[in-house]
Amino acid sequence: MTAALSGTARRRLALALALAVAVGLPALTNTYYVRLATGILMFAALACGWNLVGGYAGYPDFGAAAFLGIGAYTTGVLMARAAVPFPLALLAGAFLAVVAAVLMGAVLLRLRGHYFAIATLGFMLVLQQLAANLELTGGGSGMNLPVARSFTTFYYWMLGVCALAAAAGLFLPRLRVGYAIAAIRENQAAAEALGIAPLPYKIIAYSGSAFVFGLVGGVYAYWFTFIDPPTVFNVDFAIQAIVMTLFGGPATALGPVAGAIVLKSLDTVLTTVSIFLHNVFFGALVCLLVIFAPRGLADLRRARGGILAALRAALRENRI
Amino acid sequence: MSPELQIALQNAINGLLLGGTYALVAVGFSLVWGVLNVVNLAHGSLVMLGAYVTYWLYTRYRLDPFASLPLTGLALFGFGYPLQRLVINQVIRASFLITFLLTFGLDLLVTNLALAAWTADVRAVTTPYSGRSLALGPLALPLVRAIALLVALAGAALLQLLLTRTRLGSAIRATASDLEAARLMGIPVARVYALTFAIAAATAGVAGGLISLSFPIFPAMGAGYTLIAFVVCVLGGLGSVPGAFLGGLLLGLLQTYAAAWLGPNFDNIVAFSVLVLVLVVRPAGLLGRTERFRG
Numbered sequence: 001m002t003a004a005l006s007g008t009a010r011r012r013l014a015l016a017l018a019l020a021v022a023v024g025l026p027a028l029t030n031t032y033y034v035r036l037a038t039g040i041l042m043f044a045a046l047a048c049g050w051n052l053v054g055g056y057a058g059y060p061d062f063g064a065a066a067f068l069g070i071g072a073y074t075t076g077v078l079m080a081r082a083a084v085p086f087p088l089a090l091l092a093g094a095f096l097a098v099v100a101a102v103l104m105g106a107v108l109l110r111l112r113g114h115y116f117a118i119a120t121l122g123f124m125l126v127l128q129q130l131a132a133n134l135e136l137t138g139g140g141s142g143m144n145l146p147v148a149r150s151f152t153t154f155y156y157w158m159l160g161v162c163a164l165a166a167a168a169g170l171f172l173p174r175l176r177v178g179y180a181i182a183a184i185r186e187n188q189a190a191a192e193a194l195g196i197a198p199l200p201y202k203i204i205a206y207s208g209s210a211f212v213f214g215l216v217g218g219v220y221a222y223w224f225t226f227i228d229p230p231t232v233f234n235v236d237f238a239i240q241a242i243v244m245t246l247f248g249g250p251a252t253a254l255g256p257v258a259g260a261i262v263l264k265s266l267d268t269v270l271t272t273v274s275i276f277l278h279n280v281f282f283g284a285l286v287c288l289l290v291i292f293a294p295r296g297l298a299d300l301r302r303a304r305g306g307i308l309a310a311l312r313a314a315l316r317e318n319r320i
Numbered sequence: 321m322s323p324e325l326q327i328a329l330q331n332a333i334n335g336l337l338l339g340g341t342y343a344l345v346a347v348g349f350s351l352v353w354g355v356l357n358v359v360n361l362a363h364g365s366l367v368m369l370g371a372y373v374t375y376w377l378y379t380r381y382r383l384d385p386f387a388s389l390p391l392t393g394l395a396l397f398g399f400g401y402p403l404q405r406l407v408i409n410q411v412i413r414a415s416f417l418i419t420f421l422l423t424f425g426l427d428l429l430v431t432n433l434a435l436a437a438w439t440a441d442v443r444a445v446t447t448p449y450s451g452r453s454l455a456l457g458p459l460a461l462p463l464v465r466a467i468a469l470l471v472a473l474a475g476a477a478l479l480q481l482l483l484t485r486t487r488l489g490s491a492i493r494a495t496a497s498d499l500e501a502a503r504l505m506g507i508p509v510a511r512v513y514a515l516t517f518a519i520a521a522a523t524a525g526v527a528g529g530l531i532s533l534s535f536p537i538f539p540a541m542g543a544g545y546t547l548i549a550f551v552v553c554v555l556g557g558l559g560s561v562p563g564a565f566l567g568g569l570l571l572g573l574l575q576t577y578a579a580a581w582l583g584p585n586f587d588n589i590v591a592f593s594v595l596v597l598v599l600v601v602r603p604a605g606l607l608g609r610t611e612r613f614r615g
Contacts, residue, residue, distance in 0.1 A: 060417050062420075107596065108596070111599055114353075114416055114420070115599055117416075117417075117420060118547075118550050118595075119595065122547075122596060123592070123596070125588045125592055126589050126592050126593065129586065129587075129588045130589065133585050239421075242421065246421070276432060276435060276436045280428075280429060280432045280436070282425075283425045283426070283430075283432060284425070285425070286421055286425030286428065287407065287422055287426060287429065289421075290411055290414070290418045290421045291422065294414050294415075318410060318413045318418070319409050319410045319411070319413065320409065320413060320499070320513070
């Protein structure tokens, strides 16, 4: 029966099936696996969010955790100090993340390459140190949030954020904004010659990414019920999102989700084996990935002449 | 001398001494960035390895930390050469995101292997003369840090001589300015890249040895130094040894005065506010040559 369907229809069917399985998952398994799945969805959402600015716009944000931290702390402060209901606090956090992205983006997005990457990292470290020195945030000792009644709800929150982020990646390339952003990524000078003012479009991509990171931060804070500066303003969130995006294919809608599912599952297995080993493994994986598959695993599959030939070609491509 | 003036002068001394170490950390980073066009995020882990080499030579073999610096440099040279030749060279022509990620992965590997081998314990190299300081009237000049500054200056001067007065230096500079032209002139560019990286690793190792005398040693100590090296390069301008040195001194002074005025917990805020300000307002660095990084 599937043979009768066109490629697009088949892809839509697969997507609907995956979504149905995702929605039904908590009813099918126990809390341990729901918790694992929540973690995978969290990183899938981060990877999709990072992909908006790092993949589609080609501006690799190494300080994306700045927005996760803003979302987490806004949600935390509003819930713990002002008893604001969670959904409202979550939205406020994501909104503040977008405001920060617009303000900082107007400055940082004028830089490029290494300079953009490090400046974003610096911005995140500044926020980390601020959070560690302010009274409102509880300083270096962190802050506690109210404990939720059910942890399955977090699964659905993360699923919602992830679906939103993936949908953004799915629809962006079909919108006028998406064409402008792609043009800027491919050749900014040429895009400018066509009358595209680059900065506003880059800010849109950066803000979209910040919105997703802000949402994830808010859900994360309520889920873990405790946050402190080094755990939420953590460079690892950006790095993991980058590696997952690269693994699955940057500037594709579902590549980052696939990357997150594969890598997070692998990571979970390795963490149960050894906590040291899992970091060593992650380091080695990053190295191997960029050496042998700098454009992602999906790209290797498409290569002619089999995987081995593709690996050899990737190795030859970038060395002198 | 009024107490205010005394404190201000003492801070100047402390800042310059701190800056000397920063400078030596940054010269190698700047060299790799300028010649190979690689921002080496594993630079700090090379500094960490240098600190551990010095530490083990001192605790196991009673070798004086200053006397063992050449050995430390040599060890890191031996580590850096194959690292570039066999690993980093595989992605050397790829986009900056790829080289960035590769060096981040290397940093993660080296740091976590060090953690597995030497534990997270914080160590220190404490010599019989560690606490001593020279009196300059009402001011104090900590002995170990003063010698460290002199060593850093000597190291930077040697590197500058190597780059400007030797055949290898000419080859490095030629490769930096035009890879293809250098290759056509018969320069073995792959070997020049590896040698440049190894030299940078050696300076990082020596910097780590000096740091081990005044600062705590632990596997994750490197990350902070990588970021400092970056800020120094932006301040001083890319790819020049004197620039990196002046940038280092400047950052040392800035951080020391900021700590005195604002409190000790604002060092990152100050460093990165300065970084972003310089990037946006004065693209070529405070002292550097023009370089395009606006987009």
